[in-house]
Amino acid sequence: MSGVRAVRISIESACEKQVQEVGLDGTETYLQPLSMSQNLARLAQRIDFSQGSGSEEEEAAGPDGDAPDWAGAGADQDDEEGLVKFQPSLWPWDSVRNNLRSALTEMCVLYDVLSIVRDKKFMTLDPVSQDALPPKQSPQTLQLISKKKSLAGAAQILLKGAERLTKSVTENQENKLQRDFNSELLRLRQHWKLRKVGDKILGDLSYRSAGSLFPHHGTFEVIKNTDIDLDKKIPEDYCPLDVQIPSDLEGSAYIKVSIQKQAPDIGDLGTVNLFKRPLPKSKPGSPHWQTKLEAAQNVLLCKEIFAQLSREAVQIKSQIPHIVVKNQIISQPFPSLQLSISLCHSSDDKKSQKCAPEKPGQEGHLYVLEHNLHLLIREFHKQTLSSIVMPHPASAPFGHKRMRLSGPQAFDKNEINSIQSTEGLLEKIIKQAKHIFLRSRTAATIDSLASRIEDPQIQAHWSNINDVYESSVKVLITSQGYEQICKSIQLQLNIGVEQVRVVHRDGRVITLSHQEQELQDFLLSQMSQHQVHAVQQLAKVMGWQVLSFSNHVGLGPIESIGNASAITVASPSGDYAISVRNGPESGSKIMVQFPRNQCKDLPKSDVLQDSKWSHLRGPFKEVQWNKMEGRNFVYKMELLMSALSPCLL
Amino acid sequence: MGVTCVSQMPVAEGKSVQQTVELLTKKLEMLGAEKQGTFCVDCETYHTAASTLGSQGQAGKLMYVMHNSEYPLSCFALFENGPCLIADTNFDVLMVKLKGFFQSAKASKIETRGTRYQYCDFLVKVGTVTMGPSARGISVEVEYGPCVVASDCWSLLLEFLQSFLGSHTPGAPTVFGNRHDAVYGPADTMVQYMELFNKVRKQQQVPVAGIR
16 A cells, blocks of 8 residues: 555545436436525424434433432423423523523414404403402591692692793893894894804995995994893893994995085195084984994995095096095086085094084085985996806907997997996096086076066076986077067077087077186077067068068177177058167167158258159157167067057058 | 998099099098098908818808908908808907818908098098909998988988089999898998999909009
8 A cells, every 4th residue: 555656536426416307318407406595404404303302302311310319300390391301411501492492482372362362353352450459548538648649749830830930031031132133133134244254243344246346345243232231121222233333434424526616725625524414313322233334334335436536536637637635536627616526424433523513605515416426336336247247158258248249249439439438437427517517507697697687588498307418408588478479589508518509499509618608698699689580570460561681780889799680670551660770788779760751850852852752761760769668678669660550540 | 320332433534543532532521521530341252162062063152251440349251142140350260260161262352441531420431442452443431320221311322422422423232122121230331342342353354444
């Protein structure tokens, strides 16, 4: 064996899979190999528990006698039950097994019972009625004890409730304040932007979200104002929420725009008094947060407007430079006229209250311009906001939407220019101020003329709806009592920024500058022309004949304003003629021409011998017009004409 | 924005283009028109690239890309008798990208340059049409600002044209007839210029009198 080399023998099972059957043709059908768990189950099936216990029985029979003293009890039990017959000493887990077994049995029984009970066919469960305990004590004592016990319980409940009530009453106040703070905060949150930084609540006053570029941060702080003495009476306007506003935004502010006729002393510059408006009797104590915040926001907006205006005032080059001194911007829209825009900010300090009260005679605010400034700054905000509006085409240049569309919509040069207008706030407001001033000056000129001159009358009809840079007035010149026939002069005055355009009824356009003298002269010359026109109209009505008419007479004394106008009319019979010359300055001169035969003092002519020549009109005689009766020129003229017309009756 | 009439002015007998233009502008100045800078209209021709024509054998359409200094931010692309596209000036960059589809015709750039005159509501532009280095003709554009319906103001335009063009007054442009009572737009002006340029291009074989 040793000499022989070790031979390797491979052992393998004859067949890995068991053959189930071999067919007649020799093919073998295999059984599928068992899986691990199936294998285990198969092996478990093979164990014969009864055999095992039987062997144990046999084994137990042997040593039974050897150790009867310690196994006796177990054996007796075994005998009694007749179920488990083995020697406990040989198996350490037997007690566990025993218990498990008994538990299993009981469980099985219980399960069976329960399943039977559930069916309710054969068995039902009924509560077992227990017999009451036999009364050991007398019923009176028992009653007493039970009553006492229940009373004590009730008392305890009442006491507990009272305690809770008192506690809640005391806590109620604090809780209420706390609750109020939260609800107030909620209301604040609905109107203002808030954010939490650390343990503070900060709010945003600024107009940044509306498009403002003003660098002021404009934050305010929300304060909880709950530490109030509960014993004292709570003031009526008490609010558990308070706001802390930056010190530079406290108080109230407004922009004051005014136009002054004369330039003030240089010493007065920049000392716009912060005169107090009669403050509404504010209740003692702090105002409500909403009013506080609104006031602060207004201060912020006023500051922004003023900052923008003063920046523009410095940048814009104009013939007369704008002056920015302290809180005032001064500009000269027209010569000897001063537009001042000032920021009035009054805080509630003692210092400002000492300020001298403003003289009441000062030129008032131009409230319209102040309002327009606010409008303009908001428009400005909107512009900055809308320039970055989304969505935006990827290929288009950034900028205003109208600007972007100007290419595809083929805007021409004028339209593009109108988009690109980079007119600043100050320029706009100066233009508006100019217009307002020009309008008021025109109105004053017309009014003063109308009150000074009674004949002819001036009527001015102002349009109610105006542009900020243009307004119009219709001026009618009439004679009292003759409105229906004397309608020749109707003027449309378009008041612009720098000048007044007068559109005559016949379509002539005359441009007047801002000087009121021009307008006054123009109106005077028109009034003088009106008289002559009126005579013409009157002649038509009276049946007189117009011999000559001229708006601009080249003869006679030269008028300093405009030209004199003249008319000559002849009576229906031709006997008389009236010649009127009316100049704006020289006034009216009326001459009457008589027939030759009525002139006694006419020297006898050698040429005109024949009596027929006596029907020719002779020389003119001037009428003493101021001695004529009649309330106005046209009425006097009517009287004169009717006096010279032959009586038809 | 108004109604515009673009017409061609023949070169006067025995005069050069330059002299005829001067004659016209002098007439305008005599009328009282105000000089308001210059203007320029240019036109570039593109034809569809051969690769995209396909096998159907369809003829390549011509596309004209035009600019007008009156509409400085716009660029116009027109087909003959076809649609007119108005785009912003980025369109030129796009055309470079579309080289595969539209190819620029060589030496096809034609333009008219001249002076812009304002006479009350009328805007008059007298320009010299040039193609390459040589002057080919004269263009006269008259715009009447306050109206946008061509048929409403054509007679007014005609009268005004007669006042300084005399016997060379043109007939109503064809674009006026296309859409009766419709609102006149910038595209219609460009179509008129395109037609004018095409007319001038065809003329080139015939030597224009007066150009030496």
